[in-house]
Amino acid sequence: MQARRRDTTDFNLPPMPLIVQKFGGSSVANPEKILRAARRAIRAQQEGNQVVMVVSAMGDTTDDLLDLAAKITDKPPAREMDMLLSTGEQVSVALMAIAIHSLGHQAVSLTGAQIGVKTDGTFRKARIRSIETARLRKLLDEGNIVIAAGFQGIDDHFNITTLGRGGSDTTAVALAAVLRADACEIYTDVDGVYTTDPRVVPEARRVGRIGYDEMLELASLGAGVMHSRSIEFGKKFDVPIHVRSSFTDQPGTMIVAEPERPDLPVSGAAITKDEALITVQGVPDKPGTSLEIFARIAAKNISVDMIVQNVGESGKADISFTVPQNELAAALDAVRDADLIVGAEAIASDDQVAKVSVVGLGMARQTGVAQKMFRALADAGINIQMITTSEIKISVLVSRDRAAEALRIVHHAFSLDEEPHSPIRPLTPHAAAGDAAEIVSRLQSMNMEDLTIDEISLDNTQARVTISGVPDKPGIAAKVFEDVAAAGVFVDMIVQSHPAAGGHPSIGGSATLSFTVPQNQLSKSVDAARRIAQNLGCKGVSSSPIIAKLSVSGVGLRTHTGVAIRMFKALAEAGINLEMINTSEVRVNVVVEGLSGEKGLKQLQTAFADVMR
Numbered sequence: 268m269q270a271r272r273r274d275t276t277d278f279n280l281p282p283m284p285l286i287v288q289k290f291g292g293s294s295v296a297n298p299e300k301i302l303r304a305a306r307r308a309i310r311a312q313q314e315g316n317q318v319v320m321v322v323s324a325m326g327d328t329t330d331d332l333l334d335l336a337a338k339i340t341d342k343p344p345a346r347e348m349d350m351l352l353s354t355g356e357q358v359s360v361a362l363m364a365i366a367i368h369s370l371g372h373q374a375v376s377l378t379g380a381q382i383g384v385k386t387d388g389t390f391r392k393a394r395i396r397s398i399e400t401a402r403l404r405k406l407l408d409e410g411n412i413v414i415a416a417g418f419q420g421i422d423d424h425f426n427i428t429t430l431g432r433g434g435s436d437t438t439a440v441a442l443a444a445v446l447r448a449d450a451c452e453i454y455t456d457v458d459g460v461y462t463t464d465p466r467v468v469p470e471a472r473r474v475g476r477i478g479y480d481e482m483l484e485l486a487s488l489g490a491g492v493m494h495s496r497s498i499e500f501g502k503k504f505d506v507p508i509h510v511r512s513s514f515t516d517q518p519g520t521m522i523v524a525e526p527e528r529p530d531l532p533v534s535g536a537a538i539t540k541d542e543a544l545i546t547v548q549g550v551p552d553k554p555g556t557s558l559e560i561f562a563r564i565a566a567k568n569i570s571v572d573m574i575v576q577n578v579g580e581s582g583k584a585d586i587s588f589t590v591p592q593n594e595l596a597a598a599l600d601a602v603r604d605a606d607l608i609v610g611a612e613a614i615a616s617d618d619q620v621a622k623v624s625v626v627g628l629g630m631a632r633q634t635g636v637a638q639k640m641f642r643a644l645a646d647a648g649i650n651i652q653m654i655t656t657s658e659i660k661i662s663v664l665v666s667r668d669r670a671a672e673a674l675r676i677v678h679h680a681f682s683l684d685e686e687p688h689s690p691i692r693p694l695t696p697h698a699a700a701g702d703a704a705e706i707v708s709r710l711q712s713m714n715m716e717d718l719t720i721d722e723i724s725l726d727n728t729q730a731r732v733t734i735s736g737v738p739d740k741p742g743i744a745a746k747v748f749e750d751v752a753a754a755g756v757f758v759d760m761i762v763q764s765h766p767a768a769g770g771h772p773s774i775g776g777s778a779t780l781s782f783t784v785p786q787n788q789l790s791k792s793v794d795a796a797r798r799i800a801q802n803l804g805c806k807g808v809s810s811s812p813i814i815a816k817l818s819v820s821g822v823g824l825r826t827h828t829g830v831a832i833r834m835f836k837a838l839a840e841a842g843i844n845l846e847m848i849n850t851s852e853v854r855v856n857v858v859v860e861g862l863s864g865e866k867g868l869k870q871l872q873t874a875f876a877d878v879m880r
């Protein structure tokens with residue numbers, strides 16, 4: 268047996284392949300399905316792998332347990348809820364082990380505590396700190412299939428904790444990371460990741476391979492295939508994840524560092540239906556305003572999305588952002604509190620909006636992607652209320668009643684409904700020994716789910732153009748960026764804010780559109796913008812010849828709320844004013860006045876020093 272041993276710290280022994288197979292609730296919903304999953308694991312072992320299974324609670328068990336508690340009280344103690352919810356997985360691991368034994372093979376089931384999945388003490392959404400591997404290794408080396416309960420761990424005081432709904436994915440990828448598994452297979456009731464939600468767009472296609480960053484963006488946009496935190500683990504510890512159907516042997520979708528076709532600008536599209544828009548109009552354009560607002564919202568644990576700040580006329584700015592529709596009332600309360608200090612001209616909101624986004628690593632290296640999206644929507648007469656673009660994502664806000672249609676249109680515009688013609692780039696073999704050693708040392712020196720910042724950067728090669736008083740009707744953004752492109756200008760960041768319905772009458776009804784261009788193209792861009800403004804009846808064009816774009820990128824930017832806040836705070840403390848903001852899953856960009864770039868960079872480096880990789 269010793270020869271089968273494969274230690275994380277010894278890279279000289281020829282490794283025996285190890286795979287982690289995770290089965291979701293629907294894949295273990297009844298005894299028959301449990302037996303089917305058991306046979307799959309046995310087969311993998313017979314093919315020469317060590318096998319760790321991670322199992323979720325059967326079918327709707329977790330929901331049923333929640334309902335039971337709710338029949339007793341609507342305020343159950345969080346600790347006891349975790350005690351209760353963790354039983355779902357304990358039932359399924361035991362049954363799985365029983366199934367494997369019944370088929371004549373060796374298996375041992377373990378709870379999170381028995382494995383040594385250590386978490387922090389945040390009941391209902393605990394984060395994994397570390398996982399012990401000794402017991403798992405020993406059982407594997409003895410020839411067992413090890414069956415781990417998903418979704419659970421223990422804190423420092425031996426309390427049972429759970430990782431948040433859908434958390435078994437995170438257990439699986441985390442185990443694959445600490446065991447340096449060769450594969451992490453996620454068995455589920457769909458056969459992979461699709462270009463978009465097939466229930467909304469029947470023409471959606473399964474994707475063969477998708478990048479971690481793309482998947483993170485899509486997951487946070489509500490493409491519900493996987494728990495976001497599991498993708499963060501995958502990215503951070505270089506675990507290839509294979510999402511596939513538990514009912515067939517067909518390959519599903521690989522989630523890895525590089526997408527299948529890096530030349531394609533867009534890999535997927537998503538819709539986030541229940542959004543609400545808040546606009547804070549006419550706030551003094553000075554340092555600390557955004558911080559005042561967003562810190563108060565964050566204090567209520569409301570996640571803010573699509574933040575757009577636009578400098579308007581006469582030293583006033585508009586700040587627009589979206590929040591989940593069901594948190595609108597609470598978010599508005601927070602904004603009203605902030606308003607006592609910032610002194611806005613008006614606060615308005617609209618709860619009939621939805622967000623449509625396209626995501627793709629390839630768009631970072633291509634021009635005209637945003638324009639193509641705007642054009643497709645314009646041709647269908649769909650009005651764009653708000654825009655934000657980041658390196659790998661473009662999001663627009665549209666009225667909810669046209670959102671599904673908008674998704675279908677955009678999906679088609681990027682030919683996501685067709686099998687692409689370009690060649691598939693072969694997958695580079697994963698994690699060489701050197702990387703593995705580095706990853707292992709990283710695993711030992713930190714809490715696994717800590718926020719990590721990979722890069723803080725400054726780009727001071729750009730300028731800003733702002734068109735204000737843009738008519739609020741379909742087709743304007745398409746026209747603007749077609750004309751700008753025709754003038755040979757390369758546009759980087761685009762933000763459009765739009766006063767929500769019921770806004771201040773002097774501002775209402777028109778939007779502000781800002782974009783960044785290379786400094787040496789500024790005069791050309793301003794000329795183009797003036798022509799456009801005149802043709803379309805906009806109010807005016809302003810510009811800033813030198814801006815500085817400061818970016819923070821890393822893993823966990825959104826699940827660790829407060830990254831944007833930390834940025835705003837660091838910049839506000841140095842008296843640096845924000846001109847444009849946009850946030851995504853893997854990066855937060857802010858544009859500040861050009862001369863503050865270096866100073867801003869230093870501030871951010873200090874503010875994030877503790878979490879730099």
Ligand code: ASP
Pocket residue numbers: 291292323324329330355417418431432433434435436
């Ligand atoms: N059973 C838990 C849930 O339903 C964890 C999981 O299925 O991943 O959320």
Ligand code: MG
Pocket residue numbers: 291292323324326329433
């Ligand atoms: Mg479940």
